[in-house]
Amino acid sequence: MFKKNRVSYLYRTAQPPTLAAFRPWGIQRELVVQDLPDSLQKYETLNCRQNSFHFFQINLTYFLLLLDINKTKGMESPQKSVGSQALNYGIVTGLVMVVYALLLYVFDATTNQYLGYGSYVILLIGIIIATKFFRDKENNGYLNYSKGIGLGTLMALYSSIISGIFTFVLYKYIDPQAIEPMLQQAKEEMYRRGIEGDQLEQSIAVTRQFLKPHWMAISGIFYTTIVGLILSLVVSVFLKRTEQER
Numbered sequence: 001m002f003k004k005n006r007v008s009y010l011y012r013t014a015q016p017p018t019l020a021a022f023r024p025w026g027i028q029r030e031l032v033v034q035d036l037p038d039s040l041q042k043y044e045t046l047n048c049r050q051n052s053f054h055f056f057q058i059n060l061t062y063f064l065l066l067l068d069i070n071k072t073k074g075m076e077s078p079q080k081s082v083g084s085q086a087l088n089y090g091i092v093t094g095l096v097m098v099v100y101a102l103l104l105y106v107f108d109a110t111t112n113q114y115l116g117y118g119s120y121v122i123l124l125i126g127i128i129i130a131t132k133f134f135r136d137k138e139n140n141g142y143l144n145y146s147k148g149i150g151l152g153t154l155m156a157l158y159s160s161i162i163s164g165i166f167t168f169v170l171y172k173y174i175d176p177q178a179i180e181p182m183l184q185q186a187k188e189e190m191y192r193r194g195i196e197g198d199q200l201e202q203s204i205a206v207t208r209q210f211l212k213p214h215w216m217a218i219s220g221i222f223y224t225t226i227v228g229l230i231l232s233l234v235v236s237v238f239l240k241r242t243e244q245e246r
Contacts, residue, residue, distance in 0.1 A: 082151045085134045090158025093126030097159060098166045105170065110178065111185045123159060123224065124231050127152040131232075131239050142243065148236030149229070156228020163224065164217035172213035179211050186211075 097119050104110050131151055135143035171179055186207045190200055209215070 082134070082147055083154060085130060085138060086151050086154035087158055089126055089130035089133075090155040091162065093123060093130075093155065094159035094162030096126070097122050097163045101163065101166060101170075105175075105178065111181050119163070119224075120227055120231075123156055123228055124235075126159065127155060127228065127231050127235050128239070130155050131235055135239060135241060141241065143236075143240050144242065145236050145240045148240055149232045152232025152235060153225065153229045156232070157221070157225045160221040160224035160228070164221040167220055168213045168217040170213075171216060176213075179213075182211055183208060 100118055100122060101110075104112070104115060109115050131143065131148050134151055135141065135148075139147075183204070187200070187204055190203055195203055210219070
């Protein structure tokens with residue numbers, strides 16, 4: 001009699017309090033209770049039901065808690081990463097730079113060096129807007145220095161790729177002769193520096209190679225990204241914000 005009771009007790013305490021093990025444990029528990037003497041079956045059956053109800057309450061509470069946590073997470077808006085934010089603003093900034101370059105082409109001002117700096121002004125404005133929006137709207141009002149630099153540099157890279165594609169298409173397919181005014185401007189600049197004769201011809205030949213559409217696009221991507229890095233270094237100094245500074 002005592003041996004069966006001890007086996008029944010050990011079997012009961014060894015069961016894990018999980019919802020998956022609840023039903024098998026209940027079935028096996030009833031089988032063990034039936035093997036006990038009549039004087040103990042009533043007590044053990046009642047104890048079994050109480051423990052079963054207790055485990056059911058624990059599992060039900062745990063399930064409802066998980067359900068509430070998942071529902072709360074679903075209602076929260078996920079924060080955008082630096083890469084996605086840089087991509088979005090890089091595309092917009094790149095398209096604005098394309099429109100600006102197209103205006104310069106239409107008004108025959110592609111050789112104007114001062115107007116050419118307008119693309120970098122557009123890039124600077126885009127970096128400022130993207131960094132400030134990411135800090136205030138997507139990153140809970142905080143921004144460390146390295147993340148600001150990464151955001152601005154990536155944005156400059158994406159925008160330069162779009163601008164580079166436009167440059168390649170324009171001078172390769174739309175108007176290949178538009179490179180000649182640039183080559184003439186470079187030749188006049190060499191005259192002013194005192195370069196003449198064979199040295200002038202060699203310099204013009206080298207310049208002509210670098211004014212091919214694919215080299216113009218590649219160099220544009222490279223220099224625009226470098227400029228974006230420098231601008232991001234400056235912008236992040238003023239827009240960075242930590243918990244201590246807030």
